[in-house]
Amino acid sequence: MHIRFEVPADPAYPxxxxAVLSSVRLRRxxxxxxxxxxxxxxxxxASRGLARGDRIAPLFTAMVVGGVLSMLYPPWVRWRARRRSGRYAVExxxxITEDNIMMRSGSESGGIAWDGVARVQDTPDFWIVYVGKMPATVIPRWLMSPQDAETLRSFMTDRGLLRPR
Known part of the structure; x- marks a missing residue:
């Protein structure tokens, strides 16, 4: 297997x-x-019915506010990531071979050996590659030919990294 494809210098891509990587990390x-x-x-x-409910109401109010802020934190981080990453758009x-995934972006390059990949998660646009418990990189499916995407899917499924459909 040898799959090669280019990533254009699209400001929306980074x-x-x-957004995909932060959504995985911030779901909790x-x-x-x-x-x-x-x-x-x-x-x-419950405190409304208690005689001393006015003393503990601030605690529960703080819990509600903290909970709402915690739920708003992931969308805020994704918005900031999208806004900031537009200037990082480079070709x-x-x-991708049977041994590793090599990625290059501008003048930088790096790779991940398949032996170090713990699992791969399927999302609508990407495959998220995990090294240990952390998401390490993504593989954009829409930039690949359908044949290459199916070849890579079956390779990852055969290795037990990706669940079969």
Whole structure:
């Protein structure tokens, strides 16, 4: 297997990559925020019936506010990543073989050996490549030919990195 494709110098591309990677890393903030907001709202409702409810209401109000802010944190980070990354648009490319994934962007290049890849997550536009528990890079499917994408999908599935469809 040898798959090679180019990445154009599109100002939107780095933002899309940043948004995908940050959504993976920040997903837990949404869950934590929802739990905090729900617990705070339940506590506020329960404290209304208590005689001393006015003393503990600020605690539950802070929980609701903290939960809402925690839920708003991931979209804010993605927005900032998209806004800032537009100026990093340079031409690049991928060179994928049975041994590794080589990436180049401008004058920089790097690679990841398939032996070091723990898993691959499928998203609508990308395959997110994990090294250990951390997302290390993405492979943009829409820039590949359909035949190359299917070849890579079956390679990753055969290695147990990607779940079969």
């Amino acid at each position: 933002g899309r990559v940043a 903030f949404g869950y934590i925020g929802a739990a905090l907001a729900a617990a705070g709202a339940a506590g506020l409702a 690049g490319g991928y060179d």
